[in-house]
Ligand code: NAD
C-alpha cells in the first residue's frame with residue numbers, strides 16, 4: 392500500500408472553493424491501497440493580515456517533505472498587489488525550482504469555443520517558470536517625483552533556457568505530431584531573443600524527428616485565434632507564457648477549465664499543481680467558480696506521481712461532464728465537483 396503526502400494551499404477567494412472540489416475528486420480517484428495524507432496550509436490574505444507572513448521559512452521547509460502541492464489561488468483586493476503573488480506563489484515556484492510550467496490548451500469535444508467553426512485545439516505550452524521578468528530584478532528611483540524611474544530587468548540564463556527547451560523537445564518528440572514552436576520577440580528583445588533562438592536551434596539537433604517553428608509573440612496571439620490547430624508544443628519565456636495561456640484558456644472554453652503544473656523534473660522538490668486562473672474576487676464566496684480547472688490539475692498531479700490510469704479516469708470524467716454541459720442547467724461549484732467525483736467513482 393502506498394501513501395501520498397499532499398500539501399494543500401487553498402489560498403484566497405475562489406481558491407478555497409475550487410480546492411475543496413479538487414480534493415473530493417482526488418478522493419474518488421484513488422486506487423484501493425493508496426492513501427493520501429493531506430496537510431492543509433493556511434497561507435494567503437488571512438494569514439498576512441493576522442501575522443504579516445506570506446510564506447514563513449518553517450512552512451517552506453515542511454513543504455519539502457511532501458510528494459506534491461495542490462494550490463488554489465492567491466491574491467486579494469485587501470492586500471497590496473504583488474505581496475502575495477510574489478511573496479507566496481512566486482516564492483514557491485522559485486524556491487522549488489519549478490522551471491517547467493506546463494499548461495495544456497485543449498478543446499474538449501462538445502465545449503463551445505468563441506472561435507469560428509469547429510477548431511481542433513490540442514497543444515501544450517511549456518512556460519519557463521523561474522526566470523525572465525519575474526525574477527524581481529529591478530527597482531524604483533526618485534520615487535514619488537515626476538522623474539520616477541522603474542526598471543524590471545528580464546533575466547535569461549543559458550542554463551535556464553537550455554533545460555526548459557530540452558524538456559519541451561522531449562515532450563514534442565513524445566507526441567504524435569512532434570512539432571515544437573518557440574515563441575519570443577527576437578526582433579526587438581534582441582539579447583534575450585538571440586539566446587533563446589540559438590539554444591533552441593542547438594538543442595534541436597538532438598531531436599531531428601521534431602519539426603520546429605518560430606513565432607514572435609504578437610503574431611502568436613493572432614494564430615491562437617485564427618489557426619490554433621498549428622500548435623502542438625510551444626516553448627516560451629515566463630511572461631509571454633503567462634499571457635498566452637490565459638488566451639489559450641479563453642479559446643478552449645474559458646479560464647475555468649485551464650489546468651497547470653509547476654514541475655521540478657529532477658524531483659529534488661515537490662511539484663505544484665494549480666488552476667491557471669486567479670482568486671477571482673468578483674465571484675468569490677458565491678459558489679459560481681468552475682472547479683474543473685482544479686480537477687484537471689489534480690489529474691496532472693496524479694500523472695506526475697505515476698498514477699496515469701487514475702489521471703486518465705479524471706480526464707474522462709471531465710470530458711463526459713463537459714459534453715453534457717451545453718444543454719444543462721447552470722451548476723454551482725460543489726454541484727460540478729460532486730458530479731465529477733461521482734463519475735470518477737462510478
Ligand atoms: P482571475 O483569473 O482571478 O479572474 C479573471 C476573470 O475570470 C474574472 O472575471 C473571474 O471571475 C473569472 N474566473 C477566474 N476563475 C474562474 C473560475 N474557476 N470559474 C469561473 N470564472 C472564473 O484574474 P484577475 O482578476 O486578474 O486576478 C485576481 C487576483 O488573482 C489577483 O490578485 C491576481 O494577482 C491573482 N492571480 C492569482 C493567480 C494564482 O494564484 N495562480 C493567477 C492569476 C491571478
Ligand code: IPM
Pocket residue numbers: 466476477480481633667669
Ligand atoms: C499565473 C498567475 C501568476 C503568474 C501571478 C499571480 C504571479 O498569473 O499563475 O498565471 O503571473 O504566473
Ligand code: MN
Pocket residue numbers: 633634637667
Ligand atoms: Mn496568469
